[in-house]
Amino acid sequence: MAQLSYREAVTEALAQEMRRDENVVFIGEDVAAAGGVFKTTVGLLEEFGPDRVRDTPISEQAILGATMGAAMTGLKPVAEIMFSDFFAVCWDIVANQIAKTRYMTDGQAELPLVIRSGNGGGVRFGAQHSQSVENWAMAVPGLKVVAPAMPADVKGLLAASIRDPDPVLFFEQKALYAAKGEVPDGEHVEPLGTASVLRSGSDVTIVALALMVPRALKAAEELEAQHGISATVVDVRSLVPLDTQTILSEVAKTGRLVTVEENPRLCGWGAEISSIVAEELFWDLDGPIVRVTTPHIPLAAADSLEDAMLPSADKIVASVRELVD
Amino acid sequence: MAAKPKRAAAAKRKPQPQIDAATRLKLYRTMVECRQLEQRAHDLFMQNLIKGTSHLALGQEAVAAGFGVAMREDDYTFCTYRGHNHTYVRGVSMTAILGELMGNSAGLMRGKGGSMHLTSVEHGAMGSYAIIGAHLPIAAGAAWSAQYRGTEQVAVCFFGDGTTNIGAFHEAINFAVVWKLPVVFVCENNLYMEYTSIYDVTAVRNPAADRASAYGLEPILIDGNDVDVVYETAEAALERARSGGGPSLIEAVTYRHGGHSRADPGKYRPDDEVKEWLGRDPVPMYRERLLGLDIDAADLDRIDAETLAMIDEATETARNAPLPDVDIAWIDVWADGGAQWRN
Ligand SMILES: Cc1ncc(C[n+]2csc(CCOP(=O)(O)OP(=O)(O)O)c2C)c(N)n1
Ligand SMILES: [Mg+2]
Numbered sequence: 257m258a259q260l261s262y263r264e265a266v267t268e269a270l271a272q273e274m275r276r277d278e279n280v281v282f283i284g285e286d287v288a289a290a291g292g293v294f295k296t297t298v299g300l301l302e303e304f305g306p307d308r309v310r311d312t313p314i315s316e317q318a319i320l321g322a323t324m325g326a327a328m329t330g331l332k333p334v335a336e337i338m339f340s341d342f343f344a345v346c347w348d349i350v351a352n353q354i355a356k357t358r359y360m361t362d363g364q365a366e367l368p369l370v371i372r373s374g375n376g377g378g379v380r381f382g383a384q385h386s387q388s389v390e391n392w393a394m395a396v397p398g399l400k401v402v403a404p405a406m407p408a409d410v411k412g413l414l415a416a417s418i419r420d421p422d423p424v425l426f427f428e429q430k431a432l433y434a435a436k437g438e439v440p441d442g443e444h445v446e447p448l449g450t451a452s453v454l455r456s457g458s459d460v461t462i463v464a465l466a467l468m469v470p471r472a473l474k475a476a477e478e479l480e481a482q483h484g485i486s487a488t489v490v491d492v493r494s495l496v497p498l499d500t501q502t503i504l505s506e507v508a509k510t511g512r513l514v515t516v517e518e519n520p521r522l523c524g525w526g527a528e529i530s531s532i533v534a535e536e537l538f539w540d541l542d543g544p545i546v547r548v549t550t551p552h553i554p555l556a557a558a559d560s561l562e563d564a565m566l567p568s569a570d571k572i573v574a575s576v577r578e579l580v581d
Numbered sequence: 582m583a584a585k586p587k588r589a590a591a592a593k594r595k596p597q598p599q600i601d602a603a604t605r606l607k608l609y610r611t612m613v614e615c616r617q618l619e620q621r622a623h624d625l626f627m628q629n630l631i632k633g634t635s636h637l638a639l640g641q642e643a644v645a646a647g648f649g650v651a652m653r654e655d656d657y658t659f660c661t662y663r664g665h666n667h668t669y670v671r672g673v674s675m676t677a678i679l680g681e682l683m684g685n686s687a688g689l690m691r692g693k694g695g696s697m698h699l700t701s702v703e704h705g706a707m708g709s710y711a712i713i714g715a716h717l718p719i720a721a722g723a724a725w726s727a728q729y730r731g732t733e734q735v736a737v738c739f740f741g742d743g744t745t746n747i748g749a750f751h752e753a754i755n756f757a758v759v760w761k762l763p764v765v766f767v768c769e770n771n772l773y774m775e776y777t778s779i780y781d782v783t784a785v786r787n788p789a790a791d792r793a794s795a796y797g798l799e800p801i802l803i804d805g806n807d808v809d810v811v812y813e814t815a816e817a818a819l820e821r822a823r824s825g826g827g828p829s830l831i832e833a834v835t836y837r838h839g840g841h842s843r844a845d846p847g848k849y850r851p852d853d854e855v856k857e858w859l860g861r862d863p864v865p866m867y868r869e870r871l872l873g874l875d876i877d878a879a880d881l882d883r884i885d886a887e888t889l890a891m892i893d894e895a896t897e898t899a900r901n902a903p904l905p906d907v908d909i910a911w912i913d914v915w916a917d918g919g920a921q922w923r924n
Contacts, residue, residue, distance in 0.1 A: 313755055313759060317718050317752045318755070321722055322718055325722020328719075329657065349715060353719065357700075358913055360690065360693055361700040362909070364702040397920075421917075497923060498924075500924060
């Protein structure tokens, strides 16, 4: 096991898969010579050369359109959309073209591609560079949606996404790029569609994603130490496919569910999970399902304002206490 | 109201002697097949055997035929909702196309795509796209893949005049030029978008050709109703792409005989304009030319008759096919064949 940053885990996964399969190619803005604006792809150009690691113009439709066309004709392309907010300028390619083409062609077209993107807040970039848009992607049939929290999962799930025969939107949380963690040495691949149980408790199950995972873990420690509340923490990791079995069984054990979502409230992913739990586990619940989310507002840039809006460990503690006490 | 544009300069070009008789007959046959296929589609609509919408390219056959004959079998095409002909010329059967229009199990995609999305990957017909402009960057991606794999395949991308005003057009062409991709962009300028003249909404007179220089490309403006001209232009552009010379942007001026779609009688078009263009119908025009080149009328008549027999048979097979099994609505969301999003 090596200590790697979340950012380094991205590079490792790409390099691992590019060494393994020469049909894996990687494109995006400032990704080759510059190594990416978040420095997630440093060294790839040097190792794999300009045919496999290629800079593009600032043309998100061209980037994703080309990615789709390449995937339909034998390559396994990985594209970077620098900030996930920019999906708004190329959403046609994602939602109308990439997501639907296999289905519309009666299974003829293959679309083995990955779109990586810096997602989420916590870095004071303001409303157009801080959104959590994983729930946009989740609303479109035909897209797989992955959003890791831990460096080991970044490596394992990105590798799995590249090997997966379906299109995957891979959301990297920008505020986590510097976070470090243990990452297995050598080849590491984690199956998509599996949630991970990071902590087991008896009073409440907290289900979180990406940046909300470390905050949920911190909240769980505080709940235990200061309030005698024992919490399970589940990292969803993959929204599509969704590991409902793990979520349902972990909620059944505690009888209480709190979701912690960075996306704005309306139609956030926690609403879908809440609905599944309400429908399928209603009689096992000991209280209402609680959603902790960013309010339904654009995110402000100022650190004090951004901090006041994103779910924090303190907010999670307060919500859980209200539910359990 | 913009001034009425002059006809494309190349319109009066003479037929080139280097196109051999066999190729000419193939061009003629391909145009006749496209023409009759779409006339049949129109008839089936009128009988309410085809539902929904459909966009015919009656009058524009020379573009699909000229390219179809010039392309290599393993090249890729990307076209629009007005793409029955572009799909057909790659070798897809009439039955599969008519079946798809009728939404039954004989259809190319068994009704899951419909008229606007005809696709046959095995024939290199990589899709018909119904969101304006989307397929230009996708075609560039197929060309990138061919370039990377070193296969000398070319991607040909057909679109309309209206498409030159959407961002994806500009993104894709710049991208393709910068990466020197083997892709041929073919704008079929039929003078109209849906119901509005292209000249009322475009900053330049020739919507594609006048943009070419912005991307370092040679402006290519041709008579899209002259199948010889289309064929020769296609050959040159395909050869340039195949040999590493990069993309081309071709504007082929043409005209659709009917309205934009099934719902449109096309009344916004001046009568004299329609009349003028009907007088330049690519199919009879080419027939005249072939007769002038001493090709036997009997040979051409035979092509017409064989096509009619073929389409009658295809129509019968397609219309008698059963409806698709409803179970197919549940398959192929994912590569594993299913639609599961949870465990
Ligand atoms: C992005 C987008 N905007 C609008 C439409 C609606 N629409 C469908 S066809 C069409 C006209 C396109 O004109 P042109 O590119 O000249 O192609 P033609 O139909 O003449 O072949 C329009 C506006 C669409 N399908 N996609
Ligand atoms: Mg048009």
